Amino acid sequence: MLDVKAGDEQSFALLLHRYRSPLVNFLYRMVRNREQAEDLAQEVFLRVYRAREEYVPSAKFTTWLFRIATNLALNSVRDNRYQRMEISLDAPVTVDAEDGEEKMLDVAEKHPNIEQHLVEDARRKMIRRAIDKLPEKQRAAVLLHKYQELDYGEISKILNCSESALKSLLFRAYEALRVELAPLVAQHGKVG
Amino acid sequence: MSCSRMESKILGFVDGRLKEGERLEMEKHLSACAACQLRVNQFRAVNSLLDELPMIEPSLAFDVRVQARVAAEPVKQSWWAWFTPSPRVALAASMLLLATVWLGSRPPDSPLSADDIENINQNMPVLENYDVISDFGPLSELPQPVQAEDNNDANQNQNQIQN
Numbered sequence: 632m633l634d635v636k637a638g639d640e641q642s643f644a645l646l647l648h649r650y651r652s653p654l655v656n657f658l659y660r661m662v663r664n665r666e667q668a669e670d671l672a673q674e675v676f677l678r679v680y681r682a683r684e685e686y687v688p689s690a691k692f693t694t695w696l697f698r699i700a701t702n703l704a705l706n707s708v709r710d711n712r713y714q715r716m717e718i719s720l721d722a723p724v725t726v727d728a729e730d731g732e733e734k735m736l737d738v739a740e741k742h743p744n745i746e747q748h749l750v751e752d753a754r755r756k757m758i759r760r761a762i763d764k765l766p767e768k769q770r771a772a773v774l775l776h777k778y779q780e781l782d783y784g785e786i787s788k789i790l791n792c793s794e795s796a797l798k799s800l801l802f803r804a805y806e807a808l809r810v811e812l813a814p815l816v817a818q819h820g821k822v823g
Numbered sequence: 824m825s826c827s828r829m830e831s832k833i834l835g836f837v838d839g840r841l842k843e844g845e846r847l848e849m850e851k852h853l854s855a856c857a858a859c860q861l862r863v864n865q866f867r868a869v870n871s872l873l874d875e876l877p878m879i880e881p882s883l884a885f886d887v888r889v890q891a892r893v894a895a896e897p898v899k900q901s902w903w904a905w906f907t908p909s910p911r912v913a914l915a916a917s918m919l920l921l922a923t924v925w926l927g928s929r930p931p932d933s934p935l936s937a938d939d940i941e942n943i944n945q946n947m948p949v950l951e952n953y954d955v956i957s958d959f960g961p962l963s964e965l966p967q968p969v970q971a972e973d974n975n976d977a978n979q980n981q982n983q984i985q986n
Contacts, residue, residue: 808872
């Protein structure tokens with residue numbers, strides 16, 4: 632990032648290459664819409680570029696990056712929630728296009744057995760819905776902890792809370808997931 | 824360790840982020856508490872289930888879109904940049920400075936050659952006489968030379984004087 636600050640355009644391209652996938656995945660799991668996740672990720676990179684001259688390496692670059700991403704995602708989730716409330720409640724229920732996309736990408740080739748395919752697809756949907764049901768801040772904490780593997784110190788800076796508050800937040804999130812995923816957790820216990 | 828104190832450490836224990844002392848303390852508690860042992864197993868199961876979600880790849884156009892948006896950003900110049908000369912201005916200024924130094928170091932141009940100066944030195948007495956004569960006061964008191972048409976009148980006057 633310091634090279635980007637010094638005006639090295641190639642270093643920005645390297646940053647983009649290094650962080651685009653983690654960012655898009657984090658944002659996708661936060662907002663549950665691929666197109667919106669990519670738009671938000673673009674916005675994150677643009678903000679990084681705009682702020683390059685003021686950048687001070689007082690914290691890890693990933694902390695700064697995911698703090699921008701988390702703030703954008705939380706705002707977007709809140710905006711979407713209000714938009715959804717405005718949509719008529721009797722709108723027809725449609726199949727989630729994002730589910731279909733993931734199915735095609737990851738499952739079809741690996742599992743030729745259709746029954747197994749359907750079971751795994753149902754498991755994934757259940758896990759996704761359990762994550763979606765978490766309050767936004769808990770969801771962000773779980774995603775940063777589980778998928779970005781950031782330490783407690785970094786996550787607490789990103790979410791602007793103390794480490795003990797973060798631990799409590801994560802415990803409540805895992806408790807909610809444990810309850811929501813109880814059938815799968817029980818299966819897992821039997822298999823384990 | 825009480826069960827309530829487990830709350831802040833159970834996740835760290837599950838994902839292996841506890842310090843050695845805390846981990847040993849947890850293990851000691853878990854060996855004596857079936858409820859907490861069950862909770863740990865369930866959290867491990869949740870952790871494992873979360874691994875099942877697939878990753879997605881950003882679209883192929885993602886990088887291009889970001890680069891295009893970055894390229895469209897206006898170039899921001901601070902007031903301090905006003906003091907920073909452009910390369911063209913810096914080149915012109917340095918050329919001007921070099922020209923000034925070169926001209927200043929040259930010997931002054933003289934319109935006279937060495938031969939001319941030698942010639943002047945040799946003819947110096949004559950020139951000095953010329954300076955004296957050209958500024959000789961009594962000569963200025965002489966009457967102005969008369970015109971050719973007046974010559975007849977002058978001759979007549981002379982004749983009258985002689986007569």
